[in-house]
Amino acid sequence: MPQVKALIGLGNPGDKYTETRHNAGAWLVEALAKDQHTPLRAERKFLGHYAKISLAGQELHLLNPQTYMNRSGGAVAALCQFFKILPDELLVAHDELDIAPGTARYKTGGGHGGHNGLRDIISALGNDKSFHRLRIGIGHPGEAGQVVNYVLSRPGKAERSAIDAALGEIEATLPDAVSGDWARAMNRLHSFTAPSA
Numbered sequence: 001m002p003q004v005k006a007l008i009g010l011g012n013p014g015d016k017y018t019e020t021r022h023n024a025g026a027w028l029v030e031a032l033a034k035d036q037h038t039p040l041r042a043e044r045k046f047l048g049h050y051a052k053i054s055l056a057g058q059e060l061h062l063l064n065p066q067t068y069m070n071r072s073g074g075a076v077a078a079l080c081q082f083f084k085i086l087p088d089e090l091l092v093a094h095d096e097l098d099i100a101p102g103t104a105r106y107k108t109g110g111g112h113g114g115h116n117g118l119r120d121i122i123s124a125l126g127n128d129k130s131f132h133r134l135r136i137g138i139g140h141p142g143e144a145g146q147v148v149n150y151v152l153s154r155p156g157k158a159e160r161s162a163i164d165a166a167l168g169e170i171e172a173t174l175p176d177a178v179s180g181d182w183a184r185a186m187n188r189l190h191s192f193t194a195p196s197a
Helices: 021-035 069-083 116-124 144-151 157-178 182-190
Strands: 006-009 041-043 048-055 058-065 090-096 104-108 132-137
Touching: 006 021, 006 069, 021 048, 021 058, 021 090, 021 132, 021 144, 021 157, 048 157, 058 069, 069 090, 069 116, 090 116, 090 157, 104 157, 104 182, 132 157, 157 182
Parallel strands: 006 058, 006 090, 090 132
Antiparallel strands: 041 048, 048 058, 104 132
């Protein structure tokens, strides 16, 4: 399996959105950059906040697009073109309605499942869906009509702490994922559920 060369965290820019569920992917990249003592910095050519770290003995590009969610593809395409990164060397972290808070799943390929960030990335990569995804559970409000308000609002305290626990577990599995040992990364992450508050 190819190694991962870039981790993309999806979210919306600005203080209004920073703590909302739709930014769960961006939370992961921010946490990883902080733990690696490498702050994300605004990088205009990638339309986002960028850092480069070393993980599992290899270089990993971190990017949180600062376009709105439905325009994430432009930032991803710019990064890929600049560093000659192929779609199957990308790992895109995003919020996932179909998974409960406190759980997360790796997935390779597939459609966008109605997620506007994924939809725009697939389009910007010339319809190539081979990139890896990191689906961070945020739960579902129960009604389709409530989804927009739900993803753009903040999780409650117990819910956020469950999501944060999942982010910590993701970080522990990233060295395996980045070096291409997906089976090991999945085995660990997919058996994890955050303790309920």
